[in-house]
Amino acid sequence: MKAITDPLREYAEYSDIRRELKRRDGTVGINGCVDPEKLHLINGLREDYKHLLIVTFNEQRAKEIAEDYTFYDPSIRYYPARDLIFYQADIHGNLLPAQRLTCISPLFENGSVSAVTTFDALMERLAPFEALRAHILxxxxxxxxxxxxxxxxxxxxxxxxxxxxxxxxxxxxxxxxxxxxxxxxxxxxxxxxxxxxxxxxxxxxxxxxxxxxxx
Structure with a gap:
């Protein structure tokens, strides 16, 4: 992947963004990128951090991003929101809980997590991490x-x-x-x-x- 990330280092703006992210506790506004450039930039910036979380506006877009980002990181997962409509929840069965657990499971062994999710899913509270880990068999x-x-x-x-x-x-x-x-x-x-x-x-x-x- 060095062949992909190294060209970014030639741009002063890229170095500025990395520096500002560290100085501002991870909050920087960036605009002007088309979709392929966004993922390229995210992948370059990710090397400074253990975990990656990409948040977007709906389920379809989240799945598209997760699929596209596998080019950079095959371990990335889509983290879905819970189904609040009963017939949808019945159709999906255990699929959504399985996807959610698969996404966060590396945390139980102090591993890194790469995930794409939606604002809806991000607003849903989970059980405390230690409570989840206590129930691992x-x-x-x-x-x-x-x-x-x-x-x-x-x-x-x-x-x-x-x-x-x-x-x-x-x-x-x-x-x-x-x-x-x-x-x-x-x-x-x-x-x-x-x-x-x-x-x-x-x-x-x-x-x-x-x-x-x-x-």
Whole structure:
């Protein structure tokens, strides 16, 4: 990416903007850029900061920016607003919560976040960060697991219990086998117990039920 950012350094205005951003606690007004230039400039300025948040006026534009900015940063994510219309919320199911969690999940491991969102989404309050992190389930092979306690915790976190999981945000329990489909993951996870000890943890294909990889 140096071939993209280095030409910006030749412009005195670019150096002035970087300097003003630091001097004014990150507040500078810039105009006169067309859309491709905006993303190029944002990418150049981003190198001074750990996180990137781009805010725009509506959902369609946010998705367009997120798609275009993957040229500079493939990890960028679209952070959606909650659906306030009941039929839309029903259609989307767990998709929006999954997108929101996927977007902010690097924060739980002190990673960097690159996100595009809307003013509506930005105005929505989230639970305190420490409260969110406190509800992360950390299960490893060899751990002792109380199935009843795990079930209660999953329900508290908003998971739905099904006979067989069919979508993100669901879990099922059959004897010593627990299937969980975390909203942030592409594939569900199967935990196999030997007594009350975790014997194996694997991701698996939702359609074929075949194991994919050990976790």
């Amino acid at each position: 950390d299960i490893s092979v060899g751990d002792t697991l109380d199935l009843k306690e795990l079930e209660r915790e999953l329900v508290t976190l908003g998971y739905g219990r099904n006979y067989q999981i069919e979508a993100s945000g669901q879990f099922s329990v059959h004897g010593g086998i627990v299937d969980i489909f975390p909203p942030m993951d592409i594939n569900p996870v199967r935990i196999e117990l030997w007594g009350d000890e975790v014997d194996s943890i694997r991701s698996f294909d939702l359609m074929t039920q075949r194991s994919l990889e050990k976790l």
